[in-house]
Amino acid sequence: MKKFRMKVNGKVYEVEVEEISDGVATDSQVVGEKISGPVASSGTSVTPSVSESTRPLPEGAEVVTAPMPGKILSLQVEVGQQVKDGDLLLILEAMKMENEIFSGTNGVVKEIRVNEGATVDSDDVLVIIT
Known part of the structure; x- marks a missing residue:
């Protein structure tokens, strides 16, 4: 797995992504939460979604x-x-x-x-x- 930092809507997330080929489904980690799904091939646009458990936390909460x-x-x-x-x-x-x-x-x-x-x-x- 490779670790990356991603910025989505101004919020930074740390993710781990398994490298694959041919758009085969894979497992990834987003802030410790394991997710599964298809991976788009290079050059394809992917719209990330943020689940309830990975949304940023309110300040002072x-x-x-x-x-x-x-x-x-x-x-x-x-x-x-x-x-x-x-x-x-x-x-x-x-x-x-x-x-x-x-x-x-x-x-x-x-x-x-x-x-x-x-x-x-x-x-x-x-x-x-x-």
Whole structure:
């Protein structure tokens, strides 16, 4: 894999791309998130898309990340909701155990970047609090 820095809409992303030939599908890494898809051959224009989990984070935001890989069982908050330090945000199932994920600050839920039933990896962004 080769590492590159890309600027998309004024935001810089670090990506790892596997070199291939003939436009065969490949795996890549965008800020730690593995993605798969076809690769355009040289000279072809490709419009990148930025998924929820790789979007830039708001300045000064408290970012709640997954402590381990697992599945989101339930969301306990909504966007716009006031939360306090220690409030329950969501429940993450990992290794057949339910893990409660709590807020580490007082603020307002700005974004929820996961849905119930979603599978997440360690350090994936789950909730943003401002």
